[in-house]
Amino acid sequence: MSEDDPVAAFRVEAAELLDSVEAALLDLAGDSTNTGLVDEVFRGLHTLKGSGAMFGFEALARFTHHCETAFDRVRKGHAEASQALIGVVLSARDHMQALIDVGTQGDPMLEMAGEAILSSLEKAVANSEGMAIPRAMPTERKGWHISFKLPPGSMANGTNPLPLLDELRGLGDCLITPRLDEVPPLASLVPTECYIYWDIVIEGDVTCEDIEDVFIFVIDDMDLAITPLIEEPESDEPVEVLPVATVLAAPQPVAKAAPPAQESVRVAAERLDELMNRVGELVIAQSRLAQLAASVGPVNELTLRAVSEDIERLSAELRDTTMAMRMMPVGNLFGRFRRLVHDLARETGKTIELVTHGEATEVDKTVIERLADPMIHLIRNSCDHGLETADDRVASGKSATGRLTLSARQAGGEVLIAITDDGRGIDRERVRAKAEAQGLIQPGAILGDGELFQMIFHPGFSTAAAITNLSGRGVGMDVVKRSIESLRGTIDIASTPGMGTTMTLHLPLTLAIIECMLVRVGEGRYAIPLSVVEECIELPAAEVTSTARRNFLDVRGELVPYLRLRDTFGTDYPADLFQKVVIVGQGRGRVGLVVDQIIGNTQTVIKSLSRFHAGQGSFSGATILGDGNVALILDVGNLIVAAQKNQRLLGERAGEVA
Amino acid sequence: MSIPERVLTFALDGEIFAIDAQAVREILEVPAITRVPGAPGFASGLINVRGAIVPLTDLAVAFGMAHADHGEDTRVIVIEAEVEGEPTTIGLVADKVLDVAAMEGVPVEEAPPVGMRWRADFIRAIARPQGQFVILPDLELIFAESLATATRQERAA
Numbered sequence: 001m002s003e004d005d006p007v008a009a010f011r012v013e014a015a016e017l018l019d020s021v022e023a024a025l026l027d028l029a030g031d032s033t034n035t036g037l038v039d040e041v042f043r044g045l046h047t048l049k050g051s052g053a054m055f056g057f058e059a060l061a062r063f064t065h066h067c068e069t070a071f072d073r074v075r076k077g078h079a080e081a082s083q084a085l086i087g088v089v090l091s092a093r094d095h096m097q098a099l100i101d102v103g104t105q106g107d108p109m110l111e112m113a114g115e116a117i118l119s120s121l122e123k124a125v126a127n128s129e130g131m132a133i134p135r136a137m138p139t140e141r142k143g144w145h146i147s148f149k150l151p152p153g154s155m156a157n158g159t160n161p162l163p164l165l166d167e168l169r170g171l172g173d174c175l176i177t178p179r180l181d182e183v184p185p186l187a188s189l190v191p192t193e194c195y196i197y198w199d200i201v202i203e204g205d206v207t208c209e210d211i212e213d214v215f216i217f218v219i220d221d222m223d224l225a226i227t228p229l230i231e232e233p234e235s236d237e238p239v240e241v242l243p244v245a246t247v248l249a250a251p252q253p254v255a256k257a258a259p260p261a262q263e264s265v266r267v268a269a270e271r272l273d274e275l276m277n278r279v280g281e282l283v284i285a286q287s288r289l290a291q292l293a294a295s296v297g298p299v300n301e302l303t304l305r306a307v308s309e310d311i312e313r314l315s316a317e318l319r320d321t322t323m324a325m326r327m328m329p330v331g332n333l334f335g336r337f338r339r340l341v342h343d344l345a346r347e348t349g350k351t352i353e354l355v356t357h358g359e360a361t362e363v364d365k366t367v368i369e370r371l372a373d374p375m376i377h378l379i380r381n382s383c384d385h386g387l388e389t390a391d392d393r394v395a396s397g398k399s400a401t402g403r404l405t406l407s408a409r410q411a412g413g414e415v416l417i418a419i420t421d422d423g424r425g426i427d428r429e430r431v432r433a434k435a436e437a438q439g440l441i442q443p444g445a446i447l448g449d450g451e452l453f454q455m456i457f458h459p460g461f462s463t464a465a466a467i468t469n470l471s472g473r474g475v476g477m478d479v480v481k482r483s484i485e486s487l488r489g490t491i492d493i494a495s496t497p498g499m500g501t502t503m504t505l506h507l508p509l510t511l512a513i514i515e516c517m518l519v520r521v522g523e524g525r526y527a528i529p530l531s532v533v534e535e536c537i538e539l540p541a542a543e544v545t546s547t548a549r550r551n552f553l554d555v556r557g558e559l560v561p562y563l564r565l566r567d568t569f570g571t572d573y574p575a576d577l578f579q580k581v582v583i584v585g586q587g588r589g590r591v592g593l594v595v596d597q598i599i600g601n602t603q604t605v606i607k608s609l610s611r612f613h614a615g616q617g618s619f620s621g622a623t624i625l626g627d628g629n630v631a632l633i634l635d636v637g638n639l640i641v642a643a644q645k646n647q648r649l650l651g652e653r654a655g656e657v658a
Numbered sequence: 659m660s661i662p663e664r665v666l667t668f669a670l671d672g673e674i675f676a677i678d679a680q681a682v683r684e685i686l687e688v689p690a691i692t693r694v695p696g697a698p699g700f701a702s703g704l705i706n707v708r709g710a711i712v713p714l715t716d717l718a719v720a721f722g723m724a725h726a727d728h729g730e731d732t733r734v735i736v737i738e739a740e741v742e743g744e745p746t747t748i749g750l751v752a753d754k755v756l757d758v759a760a761m762e763g764v765p766v767e768e769a770p771p772v773g774m775r776w777r778a779d780f781i782r783a784i785a786r787p788q789g790q791f792v793i794l795p796d797l798e799l800i801f802a803e804s805l806a807t808a809t810r811q812e813r814a815a
Contacts, residue, residue, distance in 0.1 A: 524693060569695035610748070611741045611805055612701035612713040613694050622692075622704055622711045630692040630704045630711050 007104070010055040014100050017044045022093055025086050026338050032081045041089070042071040048096065056104040060096060063114050067092050070125045085124040087346070090339070092117050143172065143204055146211060149197035149223040156192050159218050165198070167214045172204025201229065265365060267325050275321045278314055285310045319513060319603075326366070330408045330417065331359030333368050337379055341404060344383040350402055351390055352383060357407035363415050367487055367507055371417070374480040378419050378503050379404065381477075386423035386501050396498060398422065414531070415507045422500040426493070431455055453493035457481040488620060490637060516604045516623070516633065519582060519595040522571025527604055527623055527633045528593070532584045539579040539594055553581065553592050562592030563639060568618070584636045591640045602626075606633060618642070661761055661783060667792060668735065668752035671723035674792045676785060679758050681797075683736045683747065688728050700804045705749055707736055714749040720800045721776045726753055741801045748801070761785065766794075 021044035028037045045068040053061035067089055073079040095117055098110055146168070150159060168174055176198060183195040202211070211226055289307050292299055334356045345352040363371075387393075387402035394400050405420040428449070435441045435455040455461060459478040484491050489507040508514070508531070516527035537555065552559045562581060576596040583592050604623035613619065620635035662678035669675075684707075691703040691714055703714040714734065718725050726732075731754040739748055769781035780803075782796040 524695070571695075607711045609704075609711070610713045610746050611744060612715070612801075613697055613704070618696065619694070624706050624709065624711065628706055629690045630706050632692065632694060632704075 007055055010051055010057075011100060013051060014048060014096075017048045018093055018097055020044050021048075022090065022339060023335065025090055025093070026342055028081050029083060029086050029342065032083075032086075035075075038071065038074050038081060042068065042075050045071060052100075057100065058104075059111060059114070060099040063092070063099060063118070064096060066118050066121060070121055073125060079125050082124065082127065084127065085121075088117065088121045088124045090342075092121065143202045143229045144206060144208065144211060145225075145227045145229055146200040146202060147198065147223075147225045148200075148215065150194050150218065151221040151223075152193060154218060154222070155194045161194060161196070161198070164214055164218075165200075168200060168202060168211070171206045171210055171214070172202050174203075175201040197223075203229070265325065265328075271321065271325050275318070275325070278318045278321055282311070282314045282318065285314060316603075323364075323513070326364050327362035328365050328368050329359055330361050330363055330368065330415075331356075333371060333375070334359055334406050334408075336372065337375065337406065340376060340379060341383065344380065348383060348387075349389065350383070350387055351400060352387060352402045352404055355403060355405045357405065358409045361408040361410055361415060363408075363507065364509065367415075370483060370487055371505075371507070374483045375417075375419070375505075377477075377480050379406075382419055382421040382423065382501065382503075386421040386425075388424050392424075410509070415509060417505040417507065418502055419505075420500060420502040425497040425499055425501055426453060426456075426495040428452060428497070434461065449494070450492065453495065456493075457491070485637075513603060513605050516602055517582065518599040518602050518625070518631065519580075519593075520597040520599055521565040521569055521595050522573035522575075524569065524571065525599065525625065525629070525631045526565075526595075527602070527631050528582060528584060528636065529633065530601060532636045534583045534585050534590070536598055537581050537583065537592075539581050555583065555592075558590075560590055560592050562594055563642070564594045566594065566596070568639075568642075584640070593634070593639065604631075604633065661766055661785075661794070663762070664758060664760055665785075665794070666735065666758050667756040668733075669754040669756060670718055670721075670752060671726060673723075674756065674790060675717065675752075676759070676792045676794050677735070677737065677750075677797065681737045681739060683738055685755055686734045686736060686749075688732050688734055688751075698804060698807060700800075700807075705734065707747065707749070710747060712736065712747050712749050714751065715801075715804075716751045717795060717800070718751070720780060720795075720804065729753070731755075737797075739797055739801065742805060759787065 021041050024037045024040040024044065028034060028041065031037065045064055049061050049064040049068055052058075052064060070079070070085065070089070074081050074085070079085070095110070095114055099114075102110060148164075150161060165174075165176055168176070177200070178196045178198055180196060182197065183189070189195070208226055212224075215222065215224055285307060289311070292304060292307060338354060341352055341354040344350075382404055383402075387404070388396070388398075390400040393402065403422045405418070407420070408415060408417045410416075431452055432441070432447075435452070435458075436443050438458070438461065440455055440458055440461075441447060457477050457480070459476065461477070481491060484505055484507075487507055489505055492504040492506065493501065494504070495501040515530040517530050517533050518525060518527055520526075535555075537553075540553070551562050551564075553562050554560075560583060566575060579594050579596055580598050581592040581594050582598065583590065585591075602625070606621045606623060608614070608621050609619065617638050618635060619632045620638075621633045622630050623633055625631050662680060664679040665676035666679045666682050667674055667676045686705075686707065689705045689707075691705055693703050694701075697703075698719075699716070700719040701713045701715045705712050705714050716725070717723075728751075733752050733755045734749045735752055735755065736747060736749050739746060741748070764785050764787045766783050766785045769778045769784055771778045780796055780800055781793055783794045785792040785794060
């Protein structure tokens with residue numbers, strides 16, 4: 001770890017601290033008397049200040065110091081955690097982020113912005129003083145005060161104080177203070193000596209023996225003093241103890257410097273163990289295979305098959321284990337939106353309550369990362385356009401507080417993420433009028449709600465003009481739709497006038513590997529995602545010869561339009577005598593795809609298409625088959641749309657003829 | 659007009675083409691090609707290059723040349739190129755791969771705007787080693803143009 005860039009490690013730590021401060025602040029906004037949360041904010045700011053100064057982020061340390069002082073007043077009961085104060089500290093938190101991003105050099109522009117925040121901070125604190133609620137201090141403290149010093153030469157003998165400190169931390173909550181006063185000037189410093197000694201306050205149910213056990217290997221010649229903590233009287237300045245925590249950050253980054261945030265995933269240790277076991281088994285299987293390959297004479301077919309089966313089982317298990325490691329709970333994603341909703345509520349002057357369900361639902365890491373932007377847009381839309389102002393809500397007999405619900409659940413191979421508001425709902429007539437004006441639909445055409453609402457995803461279909469007079473911001477809904485589609489997902493909209501709107505994102509569990517049905521059309525082989533396949537039937541003999549006049553199949557009384565993929569793909573390879581129909585469905589659409597042959601099911605690793613073929617529409621990707629050939633993966637959603645359009649065209653043409 | 663130091667030369671419909679040898683990753687015998695239905699003729703197929711799916715392009719289509727059937731000498735040149743700012747691996751069909759040659763001291767001319775069967779802007783330069791006639795195609799423009807055509811077709815459809 002020591003060779004890692006310490007500044008990068010600090011940034012990671014700072015990002016985590018800022019996140020926890022933000023979460024605590026937002027919780028505090030709803031529960032301003034919770035002293036635990038006040039402490040959490042204070043601790044976060046405190047540690048940030050300390051480690052910031054240590055890594056040369058002077059501006060950050062100076063700025064954070066003021067916020068910390070403000071929260072110290074709240075802690076001591078001199079001031080109240082008012083909404084105004086929380087708001088200011090939230091913007092201060094963003095400023096700290098900016099200071100960290102700028103680096104140690106500092107930026108005069110930022111300093112000025114910081115001044116402005118600090119002056120509003122002062123005001124907020126001054127206003128909330130006197131309204132303070134006396135807070136109850138913790139009365140019971142159980143624990144020990146430890147001070148220890150390693151004997152000279154112990155580092156050279158292989159004693160490392162950091163694991164000792166880690167072990168102490170494992171026993172209970174620790175405040176670790178390194179004493180630096182014996183550190184000599186640089187010129188006379190011997191790098192192999194440890195000049196630092198430590199004062200540690202450990203809280204919790206720990207016995208003296210436990211602590212001595214930690215030092216078992218060095219206890220003989222070291223200075224170690226263990227004294228029980230004395231209960232501190234209430235009025236005493238507990239701050240006396242707390243600044244100690246500042247320095248706590250000092251040894252920490254060295255001990256547990258995390259790798260840069262963007263490239264790291266937290267994985268449960270047991271999942272890693274599982275992976276390791278599989279890899280071990282795979283190595284054994286491979287060596288058996290190598291032995292077989294190297295053996296002289298004919299290979300025993302049964303042995304070969306056994307090895308092959310083993311490897312098949314192992315690779316399937318490896319795949320599952322590896323996939324499981326990429327899964328992350330959507331709670332991480334939802335957490336990011338709390339701040340967004342908080343800010344939106346302030347911007348729009350509405351009161352908005354954010355409710356989340358199903359945070360434990362797991363989704364592939366890549367999906368989560370790429371979901372953030374489209375979801376921000378949808379949430380903005382809901383808050384801006386969907387939810388009414390408090391007055392309007394009361395006037396229409398609803399509670400003044402608007403409610404935004406984010407929920408996630410798993411359904412088969414899909415994850416459904418719903419964004420629900422209880423606002424005014426989408427104005428059908430305006431959407432229809434707009435769509436007709438833009439020539440997207442025929443005037444008077446009969447459309448279902450779902451189909452009509454899909455219009456708002458059309459490029460250039462300004463949602464702002466269509467639904468409210470508020471200005472739209474940032475990306476358009478067409479970009480949202482495209483980014484969801486690039487994740488192989490879909491969006492459904494349901495809306496009830498006056499009751500609210502629900503946008504449901506249907507997303508695949510994972511992006512990398514899917515089960516596919518392999519079919520043959522002409523001489524080409526294609527893969528259809530198994531999750532959309534409903535059934536397979538034989539093309540009725542009567543349909544085989546019929547011209548493309550009436551492409552409907554009667555499937556148990558229901559009419560299903562079908563596409564002859566032979567025509568779609570323009571193949572002139574002789575058709576099979578008995579063609580099959582694969583009935584696929586996605587959302588409301590159901591369509592039959594006529595193929596020459598159904599080859600079977602297969603696991604496919606999806607590879608995206610290059611720019612040359614990405615715009616092709618009929619295909620969502622490609623995969624490599626067992627024999628090394630490339631097979632295209634059908635984009636069923638697009639094919640259904642194409643089939644429906646085709647059908648409408650045919651219908652219109654038939655109308656003209658008649 | 660920047661001319662690469664070393665080029666790979668190959669034959670296509672009786673003409674000699676040269677591309678920057680730096681961009682070439684490998685040269686393969688023609689593998690199994692998967693046709694992409696509806697794709698433009700210039701990039702009509704996909705090949706598997708050691709686990710990666712690579713679009714196969716045909717400069718003969720871009721230059722409106724006779725499309726020769728794949729023969730014994732036909733090869734696929736795998737190159738790395740930027741397509742709309744994205745680094746992309748692309749296969750190029752060549753009737754025959756000829757040589758890797760240094761361009762130092764070779765006379766190079768701009769493509770004459772008239773007097774050619776091909777679009778002049780697709781040709782970056784014409785080199786004349788020992789009186790031969792070697793075309794340096796502007797691959798970036800050709801790729802960009804082919805994407806634009808594909809998008810237009812899609813819009814029309």
